Amino acid sequence: TIPKTQKAIVFETSGGPLEYKDVPVPVPGDHQILVNVKYSGVCHSDLHAWMGDWPLPTKLPLIGGHEGAGVVVAKGKNVTTFEIGDYAGIKWINQACYTCEFCQEAYEPNCPKAQISGYTMDGTFQQYALADAVQAAHIPQGTDLSQVAPILCAGVTVYKAIKTSGRKAGEWLAVTGAGGGLGSLAVQYAKAMGFRVLAIDTTEEKEKMCLELGAEVFVDFAKTDNLVARVQEITGGGPHGVINVSVSEFAINQSLEYVRSVGTVVLVGLPAGAVCKSPIFSQVARAITIKGSPVGNRADTQEALSFFTRGLVHSPIHVVGLSELQKVFTLMEEGKIAGRYVVDTSK
Numbered sequence: 001t002i003p004k005t006q007k008a009i010v011f012e013t014s015g016g017p018l019e020y021k022d023v024p025v026p027v028p029g030d031h032q033i034l035v036n037v038k039y040s041g042v043c044h045s046d047l048h049a050w051m052g053d054w055p056l057p058t059k060l061p062l063i064g065g066h067e068g069a070g071v072v073v074a075k076g077k078n079v080t081t082f083e084i085g086d087y088a089g090i091k092w093i094n095q096a097c098y099t100c101e102f103c104q105e106a107y108e109p110n111c112p113k114a115q116i117s118g119y120t121m122d123g124t125f126q127q128y129a130l131a132d133a134v135q136a137a138h139i140p141q142g143t144d145l146s147q148v149a150p151i152l153c154a155g156v157t158v159y160k161a162i163k164t165s166g167r168k169a170g171e172w173l174a175v176t177g178a179g180g181g182l183g184s185l186a187v188q189y190a191k192a193m194g195f196r197v198l199a200i201d202t203t204e205e206k207e208k209m210c211l212e213l214g215a216e217v218f219v220d221f222a223k224t225d226n227l228v229a230r231v232q233e234i235t236g237g238g239p240h241g242v243i244n245v246s247v248s249e250f251a252i253n254q255s256l257e258y259v260r261s262v263g264t265v266v267l268v269g270l271p272a273g274a275v276c277k278s279p280i281f282s283q284v285a286r287a288i289t290i291k292g293s294p295v296g297n298r299a300d301t302q303e304a305l306s307f308f309t310r311g312l313v314h315s316p317i318h319v320v321g322l323s324e325l326q327k328v329f330t331l332m333e334e335g336k337i338a339g340r341y342v343v344d345t346s347k
C-alpha cells in the first residue's frame with residue numbers, strides 16, 4: 001500500500017534551509033509512473049539548483065534530486081511499458097515533447113518543453129517521485145539500486161560526452177575533475193572505451209581512486225606548477241580530447257591550452273557565471289574543436305546502463321540517509337568528495 005505522506009527534503013528559497021519533512025505522496029498522471037525511490041545520487045547540479053546560481057530559474061519550493069533508482073508502485077492509465085514492481089530510474093530529463101525538431105532527432109535534452117527532475121519539477125530527494133514513463137530508465141531486476149543511481153545522471157552524461165568528443169580508442173583523453181562524481185565515472189567509461197586516461201584533480205585520496213579506476217596518470221592541479229607543460233609532456237603533445245567535468249572556469253580555460261592540435265574539448269561542468277575564453281588565433285591555427293554536452297538521450301541512457309550491468313564500470317559511492325543531505329552539500333562545496341554520495345530515502 002502506498003502511504004499518503006512521505007519524507008522529503010524541501011527548500012522554499014534559493015540557498016534557504018533544507019527542511020527534512022513530511023509531504024504528500026504525488027499521484028501519477030495518465031502518462032506517468034510513481035517510483036518508490038530507494039536511493040538517489042547527489043549531483044553537483046543539485047547544489048547549483050539549491051543555490052540558484054544558473055541563468056535558469058528552478059521551481060520553488062523545490063524537492064531536488066535527479067539520480068533516483070527505485071521500484072514502480074503505481075502508474076497512469078496510458079502506461080504500457082512499466083509494470084508494478086519493475087525497477088525504474090528517474091533522470092535529469094523527466095519528460096520531453098517528442099514532437100519538436102530536437103526530439104525528432106533524439107536531442108531530447110534540447111527539447112524546449114523538457115521537464116527537469118529536481119529543477120522544473122520535484123525530483124528524487126523524496127521517497128515517492130513521478131516520472132514520465134517514456135523517459136524513465138528501465139533497470140534490470142536484481143540490480144543494486146544504490147550502485148546504479150549515479151549512472152542515471154553522472155554515468156549517462158560522461159558516456160555521452162565521450163561519444164560527443166568523437167575521439168578514437170588508443171588516444172589520450174584528459175578528464176578535469178576526475179575525482180568527483182562525474183569524473184570517477186568518466187575515467188572508467190573512457191578506459192572501457194579504449195582510451196588512455198589522464199586524470200586531473202587534487203588530494204591523495206582522489207589520486208588513489210582515479211588510478212584504481214583505470215587512469216594511466218594522475219596530475220594533481222594543486223601541486224603542479226606548470227600544469228599545461230606537464231600534461232603536454234605526459235601525453236607527448238597534449239591529450240587528443242578533454243572531458244571537462246570540473247566546476248572550475250580556470251581548469252576549463254587551461255584545457256584549451258594543453259589540448260593537442262586538431263583536438264577536441266568537451267564542456268560538461270557548469271561553474272556559475274563562467275566563460276570559456278578561447279583565443280581565436282590559437283583555436284583556428286591549432287584547429288581546436290569545442291563542444292558542449294548536456295546529459296544524454298534515452299539510447300545513451302540504456303547504453304550507459306549496459307556498461308554498468310556488464311560490470312565495466314561501477315560507482316564509487318558513500319551511502320548516507322536522505323536527512324543528511326545538507327552535510328553532503330557542504331562536503332561537495334568544499335571539494336572533499338571522492339566519488340559520489342548516494343542518499344538512502346528510508347533514513
Ligand code: 8ID
Nearest residue numbers: 044045177179180181182201246248251268269270294295
Ligand atoms: O549535462 C551536463 N552537462 C551535466 C550533468 C551533470 C553534472 C553537468 N554537470 C555539472 C555539474 O553541475 C557540475 O558543475 O558537472 C559539474 C561536476 O559535477 P559533479 O561531478 O557532480 O561534481 P563534484 O563531484 O563536485 O566534482 C567536481 C570535481 O572538480 C574538481 C573537484 O576537486 C571535484 O573533484 N575540480 C575543481 I572544483 N577545480 C578543479 C581544477 N582546477 C578540479 N579538477 C581539476 N582542476
Ligand code: ZN
Nearest residue numbers: 043045153154
Ligand atoms: Zn546530475
